Amino acid sequence: MKALCWHGKNDIRYDTVPDPSIEDSRDAIVKVSSCAICGSDLHLYDHFIPGMEHGDIMGHEFMGEVVEVGADTKRLKVGDRVVVPFTIVCGECEQCRRGNFSVCERSNRNRELGDKAFGHATAGLFGYTHLTGGYAGGQAEYVRVPFADTTHVKVPDSLSDEQVLFLGDIFPTGWQAVVQCDVQPTDTVAIWGAGPVGQFCVRSAVLLGARQVVCIDRVPERLSMAAAGGAITIDFDEESVLERLKELTHGKGPEKCIDAVGLEAHATRSLDSMYDRAKQAVMLETDRPHVLREMIYVCRPAGVLSVPGVYGGLVDKLPFGALMNKGLTLRTGQTHVRRWTDDLLRRIEEGQIDPSFVITHTVGLEQGPDMYRVFRDKLDNCIKVVLKP
C-alpha cells in the first residue's frame, strides 16, 4: 500500500510499504477514506520530538471503512464506517474507567520507553513516535487499529467525511481545552494560536457561552477565520498582546487562557523567543515556551490555564513563582478523545457546528509530502489539509 513515511527532519516521503494485518484478536483493519495533517505532526516533521524511526508511517487523524476484524472484536463488523481517535484505548484499565483515555495504561506497547521519558508512560498513539507505542499512522491506504472495539467512533452515512473526520482529534482537542477551563458566562477566554485547534477552541468557547473570546496569532487568514467564529483577534506582530488583553478585560486579565500553540511558539519581537531559539539550536532546551510564559503573566489571579498544545521535553525560564503566587490552575494533556465524541457527534448531527469549515486544502495522499511544507510554512492560505488516499 501507499503511505506517508518519516525519513528524518523535514523529510516525509510517499512510500510503498507492506499492508497491515491483524496481529491481535482485538484488532481491526480500516481502509482509510480521509486523513488529515495535524499541527502536532509538524513537531515530528521538524523533529522536535524524539522517538521516530526511518520509515515510520505518519498521521493520527483519519477515518474509513472496516475491512477486517479480529476474532475478539465484537462491536465492529466489516463495512462499518468509523472515525479512529488518535489515542488508542483499552477501555478496561483504571485510567480508561475514569475517562482519562489519553493515559490508558495498556495500549502503549513500549511502556519502558515511555516510563523512562515521562516517569509513567502514556497511551499508545497512532503515528506518533516509539515513545507512544510506535504504531503505524493513518496517512496511508490502510491502518491496523488495536483495541478496535474501544478505539473507534461509529459515524452515520448521512454525514460526510469532512463533517466527522475531525472527531478523531482537533475538534475534541479544542473542546477539551475549553472544557478544562470550566467556562462561565462572565469569562473572557484568551486563545493563543489560530491554527486548526485554536479555531475549534474559539468555536467551543462560543458554544459553551464565554462572554468574550480572544484569539492571538500573526497569520492574517487564520485571524480572519477566528473572527468568523466569533473571536476578537489580536495580531501580535501589529499590537501588544498584553496591552490589548488588559484593555479588553478592564485591566484584570482574562479568566481563562488556552495555549493552542505548543512547543514551536513563534514570536518575532520577543527577546525570550530568541533566547529559546538559541538554546534549542544547541540542544540546551527542547521546547519554546513563549506562550506559556505570556499566559502565566496575563492570566487573572485564580484563573485557569489550559494547554492542548503539544510539548515534548524541557522548557526553560517558566515563571513558576507567578503561577504559584497568582493561584493559577494549570490543566494539560493529550485529548481523552473518546470521552467527548458521542456528545460532539450529536452536536454535529443537530447542526450546532459543521467542522468542515476549517478545511482549506483537499488533495490526494501522494501530494502529502508537499502539503507538509505548505502547511508548516503557512503558504497558499493553508489552515487545514485533508488527504484522500
Added chain:
Amino acid sequence: MNHTHTSATSSMATSDRVARGLGYFSIGLGLLELASPRLVTRSLGMEGAETLVRAAGAREILTGLGALGVNPTPALWGRVAGDALDLATLASGLSADNPRQGNVKAAMAVVLGTAMVDAMAARALSERHVRPRHAHIADYSRCSGFSRPVEVMRGAASDFETPADMRADIGSGPRPTPVPIRLSDSDR
C-alpha cells in the same frame, strides 16, 4: 476551497538538501577556524589575522546551525553576506609581498564558488519556503462553522455540564456558593 499542488515524493527538494549540506560544511569549517586559526593564516601568508579567522569561524558555526534549523533561508542569506566578508578579508592578502599569494587566490576562488552555491540555494529556499510579501490573503470570514450567526450560537452548548474533575473549583460535589467577605465597619 480546494487547491492543486505539484505532486512530490519527498517533502525535501534539492535546495533543502543543499542547505543541509552547507550547514554541515559551515559547522566543520567554523570549528577548524576556531580551533586552528594559525593553520589558516599561515597557509594564506596572513599571519596576525588569527582573531579575524576566529570571528569568521564563530560566524560559520552560527550560520551552519541556522542552515540545519527548521527554516534555513535566513541563515543561507547570512552565509552569502559572510562570503562577501571573507572575500574582502582575503583580498587584503593579495599584496605583492605575500609569498602565499597563490593560496590566497585559490581560497578566493573556493569562497566565490561557495558564495554562488549559497546564493542559489538561498534564492531557491526563499521561493519555496517564504511567504511572498504581497501574497493574496484568503477571506475566510464566512467560515464560521455555525449554521446561524455567532451571537445566536453563543451558549448553544450550555446544556453541557463540566465534569467534576475539570471544574475550575475542583470539586466533585455541587458547585459551592461564593464566600462573601464580611467587612468590618472600619473597612466600609
